[in-house]
Amino acid sequence: QTVVTQEPSFSVSPGGTVTLTCGLRSGSVSSSYYPSWYQQTPGQAPRTLIYSTNTRSSGVPDRFSGSILGNKAALTITGAQADDESDYYCVLYVGSGPVVFGGGTKLTVL
């Protein structure tokens, strides 16, 4: 069973930069896992930020960027704003069809 790992929580100062990561309990993440990233605030549906490692979804500001850093996928938020305070989820394609969500990272802006 594939387990996708994310930091449970992270904090960033307003205006600061934060990088969240998405890894595998066993193995390394590469672009062939087509990592994607989603933002969710309480009570709302998720919003797609990034897909295929680094492609921004329609309407997503360029403060959000995706990459591969070492053996993990990464989501970098620059110029953090108060309304970036959300849960962030990554998804990896594990081959033969299934996709798997990470457990999510709760980002606090303070």
Place this chain on the structure above:
Amino acid sequence: EVQLVQSGAEVKKPGATVKISCKVSGYMLTDYYMHWVQQAPGKGLEWMGYVDPEDGKTKYAEKFQGRVTITADTSTDTAYMELSSLRSEDTAVYYCAASGSYYYMDVWGKGTTVTVSS
């Protein structure tokens, strides 16, 4: 603009079956894959499966295999997710999400709350 409109909240007894709909507007159902995602109260997102409306092919997460059926009715541009043998742990919000590919989700519905209680 692509929009997904989901059916309303459901209350079911343990052992029952629920069927949720997701109607698309602004595009043709056959243009996109349709994924379904579960979110239990206070928990994270969990992928359940998808359907390719072009040919009806599906792929399901191992956890839901045997209990979930995802279908697409191209005549009404509506996708469906049916979950059987409901138990209390299935109490959750269920989201449909459309995408140009099977490996990510792009446009999301607002969610349908399913409560399983005796």
